Amino acid sequence: GFDMTKEPIPVVPAAHYTCGGILTDLQGRTDLPGLYAIGETAYTGFHGANRMASNSLLECLVFAMAAAQDIDIQIKKLPMPSRLPEWDDSCVTDSDEEIVVAHNWDELRRFMWDYVGIVRTTTRLNKAKRRVNILLKEIEDYYSHFHITNDMIELRNLTLVADLIIQSALARKESRGLHFMLDYPKSDDKQPPKPTLLTPPNYVASVIVEPPQRLQASLG
Ligand SMILES: Cc1cc2nc3c(=O)[nH]c(=O)nc-3n(C[C@H](O)[C@H](O)[C@H](O)COP(=O)(O)OP(=O)(O)OC[C@H]3O[C@@H](n4cnc5c(N)ncnc54)[C@H](O)[C@@H]3O)c2cc1C
Structure with missing residues (x-):
């Protein structure tokens, strides 16, 4: 809707790749048997602290093929999963708090943009961490009291990912690739560059050895 002969065209930065994700091996296998991760959601080790330009779509294709071939082999060996119990929501009520979900969604988006954007500081990251803790x-509380909605599940997932991004950023005391910290503007070249690994249930940050040992060590 902008007429560039009459008015300037707004230019804003936009996120177009998530550096990081669920750790996989070269078949897209995660450490949970039967769970594969490929594409935007995966950390395959192809990219470093920055994305290899234009390789994300190619990565989707390569890993989709590798995962499909592996699934074809593994599926014959895997036992049938047991039946899931019926979802029991007899103890929760309908919520009239949809506005809270919408508000929290906006709030998350806003503080991630402001505090966990391109230029970061430890102070801003700590501010974001405090806010994400409140949202979590x-x-x-919402989960244990009300019927679950799609918006609620997405908010939970977004908040969890935001928390992991903040924790990873706080653990890195240097600037490297697309990660820029005003408090640590230079790369720490005293030691080899290392990815950050967050392991559930507490997601305590640790660094891991470089591929290919990384994948073998982590996935066995
Ligand atoms: C602006 C921009 C420019 C880019 N430019 C390039 C480029 O030039 N070259 C390049 O290689 N890469 C580029 N990328 C990156 C590349 O597009 C992505 O890495 C790639 O599309 C990821 O594919 P994906 O299938 O993993 O995820 P997505 O393409 O995000 O697909 C995920 C799908 O899952 C669906 N979904 C989400 N939640 C649910 C749910 N609960 N149930 C069912 N479905 C669900 C979504 O609707 C979506 O269709 C760009 C990305 C952006 C945003």
Whole structure:
């Protein structure tokens, strides 16, 4: 809707790749048997602290093929999963708090943009961490009291990913690739560059050895 002969065209930065994700091996296997991750959601080790330009779509194709071939082999060996119990929502009620979900969604988006954007500082990341902790607590309360909605599940997932991004950023005391910290503007070249690994349930940050040992060590 902008007429460039009469007015300037707004230019804003936009996120177009998530550096990081679920750790996989070269078949897209995660450490949970039967769970594969490929594409935007995966950390395959192809990219470093920055994305290899234009390789994300190619990565999707390559890993889709590798995962499909592996699934074809593995599926014959895997036992049938047991039947999931019926979802029991007899103890929760309908929520009239949809506005809270919408508000929290906006809030998350806003503080991630402001505090966990291109230029970061430890102070801003800590501010974001405090806010994400409040959201996580509210979401947990919401989960145990009300019927679950798609928006709620997406908010929970977004908040969890935001928390992991903040924790990873706080653990890295240097600037490297697309990660820029005003407090640590230079790369720490005293040691080899290492990815950050967050392991559930507490997601305590640790660094891992470089591929290919990384994948063998982590996935066995
Ligand atoms: C602006 C921009 C420019 C880019 N430019 C390039 C480029 O030039 N070259 C390049 O290689 N890469 C580029 N990329 C990156 C590349 O597009 C992505 O890495 C790639 O599309 C990821 O594919 P994907 O299938 O993993 O995820 P997606 O393409 O995000 O697909 C995920 C799908 O899952 C669906 N979905 C989400 N939640 C649910 C749910 N609960 N149930 C069912 N479905 C769901 C979504 O609707 C979506 O269709 C760009 C990305 C952006 C945003």
